[in-house]
Amino acid sequence: MPALVPEPVLRAGETERAGRRGWWPIALAALLLLLTAGCAATSSSGAGSPDLTLKIDQTSVQTSPSFALEALVALTVLSLVPAILLMTTSFIRIVIVLSFTRSALGLPQTPPNQVLLGLALFLTGFIMWPVWQQANADGIQAYLKGDIPIDVAIERSSQPIRAFMFHQTRQSELALFVRLARIPPPNGPEDVPTHVLIPAFMLSELKTAFQMGFMILVPFLVIDLVVASLVMSLGMVMLPPTTLSLPFKVLLFVLADGWTLVVQSLIQSFQQ
DSSP: OOOOOOHHHHHHHHHHHHHHHTHHHHHHHHHHHHHHHHHHHHHHOOTTOOOOOOOOOTTTOOOOHHHHHHHHHHHHHHHHHHHHHHHTSTHHHHHHHHHHHHHHHTOTTSSOHHHHHHHHHHHHHHHHHHHHHHHIIIIIHHHHTTSSOHHHHHHHHHHHHHHHHHHHSOHHHHHHHHHHHTOOOOSSGGGSOHHHHHHHHHHHHHHHHHHHHHHHHHHHHHHHHHHHHHHHHTTOTTSOHHHHHHHHHHHHHHHTTHHHHHHHHHHHHHHO
């Protein structure tokens, strides 16, 4: 059995250990006091100390109301550029006709939406490239060289685009929006405002696209009717006719080189 340690010896050991554990808070407090005193001395001495105060000259930033208004208008126009480019070009007709083609085949997800939109965008660039080149040569390049002001550049750049829209707009739709806008009957294309021309052009594009889509749907509708008649005559009532007609429609479309015919018809429809 181990020998018992006397109680005075135990108390002395505990006091020594407590003294060892309690010295570091005092040292940390002393270190913080020394750092605080050093910082105060450095800040009180003006020479040799870097000035970290950030000084902003209030007169260096001058913003006029006209500049703020121009910046606001520029940001608004930049946010509307994608919609303006899509709604004043051939994109509407192209994407609707391609959607009709996919629906006529009976393949709601083939080709995917990304493929159809990409094809529509590249076809739009192909069709509108001469118009954009003329707009760039007439207005944008002259403005960048400093020959004309910005209002004249906008007017010259918009002329080729307006001519394209006038060529594709039907007279009935244009007359409708002129009447709804309550403006005097125009004597020529230059008298038609752009805010009247754009919706008339879009409505005309929708009508033309649906007409072309109907012509694409008719052959595939005939195939569906023939297959449905054969299925009904054979007594296979529980078999959906679309399941049997789908391979025939795809085969007909592939043999006729359908995508080439559709794209060719779309491009030629804008060249008439």
